[in-house]
């Protein structure tokens with residue numbers, strides 16, 4: 265189904281978080297969603313989101329840079345052109361714009377939303393078809409305080425909202441972080457899966473020390489312990505330890521996945537639509553992983569409902585051995601959609617209906633948009 269892109273509007277939307285969210289490189293008190301609206305000549309509108317974490321402390325595109333890349337470079341390339349699908353859309357964007365995968369992801373998402381609406385199909389159908397309508401979702405304990413994290417974890421277990429937790433470590437000394445992780449593991453109980461995300465904070469020597477203790481303490485998964493550039497460290501750790509490694513910052517595109525897999529990495533890849541340049545691009549990485557026998561995990565950049573749903577449509581079409589972490593909307597005090605997602609029993613429901621299956625609340629968008 266061909267669509268002619270008429271215009272693209274873009275907003276920076278600032279929404280406070282329910283509590284400080286402490287990662288190794290930044291503490292978030294507010295999340296900035298970059299939201300786009302794509303208007304097509306066929307009378308349909310598509311919505312997309314590109315969201316990063318902590319300004320420029322996590323990735324190389326800031327919210328402001330994403331907006332500027334869309335408004336000054338990508339939208340002018342696309343407006344007035346007709347596309348029969350996202351392959352042609354990606355070709356045009358990639359021919360003239362290097363990198364900027366977050367910005368491209370918002371545009372790919374909006375195009376898929378518009379196409380799905382015109383065809384009367386959910387985005388998951390455009391991506392191969394959903395295997396499931398309920399996807400597992402963990403929660404990240406990252407208040408920065410061990411006792412508060414234990415309290416929060418116990419409350420969420422009692423409410424039945426989540427049964428798996430990820431801990432953010434790496435900001436403090438190794439011994440402090442290990443004590444923190446093992447205290448939470450023992451407080452929440454042996455049946456509860458606990459994973460850690462180090463967000464690149466350790467060198468290889470520290471990682472070997474840390475992983476030995478985390479493995480002995482029953483931690484189930486260690487995410488990105490070493491720097492993004494150090495592929496060899498991830499490969500070495502994955503071969504040396506029984507506790508699996510989840511590659512996140514080191515694996516953005518299918519090319520990164522191929523480089524890791526072909527050099528002996530085992531473990532799992534965190535897929536994120538923003539890292540890859542959109543839902544379709546992220547699935548290319550998934551297919552490399554599947555070919556190499558590497559596990560999959562549905563990752564988040566702590567997007568709001570729009571970006572999380574775009575990811576869920578993609579994740580629903582593949583078997584996610586390690587589940588997902590699409591809890592971003594629950595970390596925000598508010599959102600810009602009419603109907604929130606249904607999170608319960610450690611799972612989230614994929615919205616039904618054409619396109620992404622969500623409705624934007626124009627008043628809220630206007631209220632939270634940066635003026």
Ligand code: MUC
Pocket residue numbers: 317404406432461463512563564565566589
């Ligand atoms: C990351 O690195 O995985 C995902 C969950 C969370 O709390 O932070 C993000 C980023």
Ligand code: MG
Pocket residue numbers: 461463487488512513534
């Ligand atoms: Mg991570």
